[in-house]
Amino acid sequence: MKLLVAELTSPYVASPLPARVFRVGVGVISFYTQWTLIPYVFDLYSTRYGIVQGGTIGRLTYLPTIQDLVAWLSPFVPERASLPLLFVTNMTATLAMTLGLWPRASAIVTWVLTSLFFFAGHAQAYGVDFFRQTYLFFLVQVACATRQRRGLAPLPAPPLAVYRWLQFFLCIVYCTSGLSKAFPDVFVDRAILSNRQWFDGSAIYRALLRPDLGRYDFSWLPHWIACTICWGTLFLEIGFPLFVAIKRTRRAAALAVCAMHMGIAVTMGLWTFSATMITAVTVAYLLPAKRLNRTSERLVFYDGRCVVCHRVIAWFSAMRGGFVPIRQLPSRRLYTHSPLEFDLHREMYVVDHNKCCSGAAAFLSLLGDSCGVPLAWLGRWSTVRHAYQWFAKYRARFGCAAACERHCRSITD
Amino acid sequence: VRLNLRKITLLVFLAANMAFVVAGALRFKFETIPLVGEVASDYGIATGSSNSFGFFCSVPLQLRPRFFVDGPSEKEQEVSLFDAQRMSREAELHHLGTIGVFKDVPDKTGRDQLIRSWAATLFTRFPDTLSITVRLELYEIPTPEELRRGEKPVWRVVNSIRVTRVKYRKETR
Numbered sequence: 001m002k003l004l005v006a007e008l009t010s011p012y013v014a015s016p017l018p019a020r021v022f023r024v025g026v027g028v029i030s031f032y033t034q035w036t037l038i039p040y041v042f043d044l045y046s047t048r049y050g051i052v053q054g055g056t057i058g059r060l061t062y063l064p065t066i067q068d069l070v071a072w073l074s075p076f077v078p079e080r081a082s083l084p085l086l087f088v089t090n091m092t093a094t095l096a097m098t099l100g101l102w103p104r105a106s107a108i109v110t111w112v113l114t115s116l117f118f119f120a121g122h123a124q125a126y127g128v129d130f131f132r133q134t135y136l137f138f139l140v141q142v143a144c145a146t147r148q149r150r151g152l153a154p155l156p157a158p159p160l161a162v163y164r165w166l167q168f169f170l171c172i173v174y175c176t177s178g179l180s181k182a183f184p185d186v187f188v189d190r191a192i193l194s195n196r197q198w199f200d201g202s203a204i205y206r207a208l209l210r211p212d213l214g215r216y217d218f219s220w221l222p223h224w225i226a227c228t229i230c231w232g233t234l235f236l237e238i239g240f241p242l243f244v245a246i247k248r249t250r251r252a253a254a255l256a257v258c259a260m261h262m263g264i265a266v267t268m269g270l271w272t273f274s275a276t277m278i279t280a281v282t283v284a285y286l287l288p289a290k291r292l293n294r295t296s297e298r299l300v301f302y303d304g305r306c307v308v309c310h311r312v313i314a315w316f317s318a319m320r321g322g323f324v325p326i327r328q329l330p331s332r333r334l335y336t337h338s339p340l341e342f343d344l345h346r347e348m349y350v351v352d353h354n355k356c357c358s359g360a361a362a363f364l365s366l367l368g369d370s371c372g373v374p375l376a377w378l379g380r381w382s383t384v385r386h387a388y389q390w391f392a393k394y395r396a397r398f399g400c401a402a403a404c405e406r407h408c409r410s411i412t413d
Numbered sequence: 414v415r416l417n418l419r420k421i422t423l424l425v426f427l428a429a430n431m432a433f434v435v436a437g438a439l440r441f442k443f444e445t446i447p448l449v450g451e452v453a454s455d456y457g458i459a460t461g462s463s464n465s466f467g468f469f470c471s472v473p474l475q476l477r478p479r480f481f482v483d484g485p486s487e488k489e490q491e492v493s494l495f496d497a498q499r500m501s502r503e504a505e506l507h508h509l510g511t512i513g514v515f516k517d518v519p520d521k522t523g524r525d526q527l528i529r530s531w532a533a534t535l536f537t538r539f540p541d542t543l544s545i546t547v548r549l550e551l552y553e554i555p556t557p558e559e560l561r562r563g564e565k566p567v568w569r570v571v572n573s574i575r576v577t578r579v580k581y582r583k584e585t586r
Contacts, residue, residue, distance in 0.1 A: 036501040043495070044507055049537075051494055051511045056530040057518070061458045062451060115459050124510030127468050134461030141427075159420070165427045169434055173466045176438040180467035187440070188467050197471055201557055206472035209554050209566055212509050213475075219565070223557045269502050 018287040019142050019158050020100070022166075023107075025279035026135045027098025029272050030114070033128070034091045041087050044121050046079065047071070057123045065120035066113075090114060097139065104143040111136040128273040135280065138166060160289065167284045171241035174257065178237025198234055201226030213268045236260065244285055254285035288374065298352040300366065306395045309348065312363075347392045360388035430462055437463035475552040476515060477568065478528075480535055482542040489546070492539065494531060515549075525574075532576040544577040 037044065047054030047067045054067055066086060073082045090113035096106035114136055118129055142158045180187040181198040197203035204226040208218040236243075236256055243253030258278045265274035302309045350362040357365055361379025368375030378384055391398075433456070436443070443454035443463060457463025481489045495508045518524045532545045549572040555564040 033503055036503040037507060040495075040500070040504055040508070044511070051508070051531065051534050052514070052527065053530045053533060056526050057514060057523075061455045063455050063459060119458075121507075123514040124507045126506055126510055130461060130464050132461075133459075134464065137460040137462075159423060161424055161427055165431060168431060172434055172438050177466045177468060177470070180465075180470035184467070184470045188465075188470055202554075203469065203472050205557060205560060206474070206554050207469060210472075210475045210552060211477075219560060223561065226557065270506070272503055 015288055016158075018163065018283040018289055021287060022135070022279060022283040023100070023103070023139055023142070024098055025283070026132070026139060026276065027094055027110075029128075029275050029279070030110070030132060030136070031091060031094045031098060033132075033272055034087070034094060038087070041084055044124055045087075045117060046083060048079065052123055060119050060122040063119060064116065066116040067120045069116060086113065087117070090117065104140075107136070107139045107143040111140050126273070127270070128276050131273070131276050131280075134169070135276065138162075138169075141165075163284065163289045166280065167244070170280060170284050171244065174237045174240035178234050178240070182234050182238065198230045201230050204229050208267055213270075215267060215269045218267070233260065250285055254281050257281050298350065300362070301349040301351070303348075303395070306398075308391075308395055308398045347388065359392065360384045363388065430460065433457050433460070433462035434464075438466055440465045473516065474554065476512065476571075477550045477552065478512060478515075478531065479548045479550060480531070481546040481548065482535065482539050483544045483546070484539070484541050492535060494534060528574055529576060536578055542578065544575055546573060546575045548573045 042049040043051050045066055047070070059065070066083070069086065070079050070082050077085070090110065093106050093109040093113060096102060097110050115133065118125060118133055122129075142162055176187065181203070197206065201223055204221070205218070208214040208216075208221070236253070240253060240257065243249045258281055261274035261277045261281075265271045300313070302313050304310060347359040348362045349356060349358045350365055357376060357379070359379065361376050364379045364384075365376035379388075433453075437457055443457055444450045446453055454463065478494075480492050480494065482492055483489055494511070495505075497505045497508070500508070515524060515527055518527055528547050532547060535545055536542055548570055550568040551571050552566055553569050554566045
C-alpha cells in the first residue's frame, strides 16, 4: 500500500504530452461526430420531430436530458431554435477544449452538454458514445487536477495518478470484454446467449456478413482464419492486463490492440470508435507518461572554469534547478548527508531527489530533459562513457586561452 | 511520501470512481443499493463508469424494418425512415441505433409503441398516407459449415404489423 501511494504521489509528474494528445484526439473525434450529425439533430434528439418520439423509450437516468432543457426553455425559445443552439454550443465547447482554450471550463461544458444529448439519445448510442462519456469525464478530471493558467496557456501536466486511472480503466475494459466474449453465460445476464460464437469462429462471420456492419463481402473467408481471429481476440483481450503489466510485452500488446481496432475500422466501418480507443491506448501505454517535476530541486555540479562546460551549462541555464560551479564551493563535500562522496573535479554530476548520475549520463539526462526525450540511458554505453571520460580528462585543452594556463595545468595534473 | 489534502482528495476520488468502473464491468445493479441506489446509478451513467464492456460478446442478427405506405390512390410503396446512402457512416450508425433499440425493448407493449413511433414519423413525411405496413425482417447468417457448403445469408420475415392513421389498429399476419 505504501508503495502504491508512493507511486501515485511521487515527485515525478505525468508529462503534459499524453494529456494534450488525449485532449486533442478525443476533442477532434467528438467534434467530427457532432459535425456529421448536424443535419439530423431533430431526427435524433427531438421529442416532437424525432424518429423515435419522446416517451417511447424509457429514460436512461433521472438526470435531466437535452429534451428536458428544451422543454424548460420552450416558453422563451421554441424547440426549432433552442435544440440547434444547444447543439452548436456543444460543438463550440468541444472545439475550445480541443484547442486548449479555457481548458477546465470548456471540458466541463463539453462533458455536461454531451451528457445531456447522450441521455436524450441513448437509444441510438453505440460504443463510441459510452466511451466518449468516460473520456470526457476523464478530461474534466485532468483539467481539474491541474492548476490552470489564464488565457490561451495549455494545460500543465496532470498528476501521475490520473494516468494510472486511465491505464487501469483500459485493463478492465479489455479484460471484461474478452471474458464476456468467452463466457457470456457467466458475465452477461442473458440466458439466450450462446457461448460458442467466439470459439467456433461464427462471431466473425456474423459481424462481417451483417449488411449494416460489414463493409466488404467476407463470405469467402476460410473457417480457420475466422477461428484464428476469434481466438486471437480472446487471447489478447483477456491477457491484456498481464501483457501491459510486463514491461517487455507492454508496447507489443498496445500495438496489437491498436491493430485490432484498425481492423474493426476497416472491415466494419466503426472509424470513430476505433479512433477513440486507439487514442486512449496510445496515451496510456505508448507515450511516455513520466517526466521530472519542474518544481523539484535539482543541482548540477560542473567545472565553472572549463570553457566548454561553461558554454554548455549556459545553454541549459533556462532549465529548472540550480547550477553550481565547483570552484565556488566552500569545500569539496557540499552536503554531508548526500551521496556526494566523490571528486567533483573528475566529471559533471546531477543530483535530483537524492538520485545521482554523473559523467555522460548526467550530461545526457540534462540534454534529454531539455528536449523532452529520455536520453540518460545512452550514458550506460561504454563507448559514450569512455568518450565523455576522455573529454573530461582533457577538457582544459578545449577552448582555453593562454590566460588560464595555470588553471588548465591544475586540472590536468 | 508527502500527502496533502489535495492529493488525498484526488486519490480518494479516483479510487471511488475506479470502484464504480469495476462494479459496472461486473454488471452490478447500482439501483439495488438502498437509499443511494438511484444517485449511484445516475453518477455511473453520467461519468460513464457504470458501463459493462460486453460489446459483441454475442453478435446478434440484424433486424430490419421495412415500411410500405398505402396512399388514397397509389399502390403500396416502400419508403424508409432514413436514407443511409446519402449520409455519413457516423450518422448512419446513429440512425441504425434507433432501429437496433427494438431488440432491447423488453415487453410487447413497448415494442408496439416503438413501431407506432416509427410510423408516426412517416405519417408526417407522407401526409396522404392512410396506413403503413411495417414488416420486420431478420438477416439469418448460416453457420460456418453451411457457409462452406455454399449457403447464403437470407432475410426472413418475422412479423408484419399494419398501422392506420385515424385510429391505431394492428393486424398480425
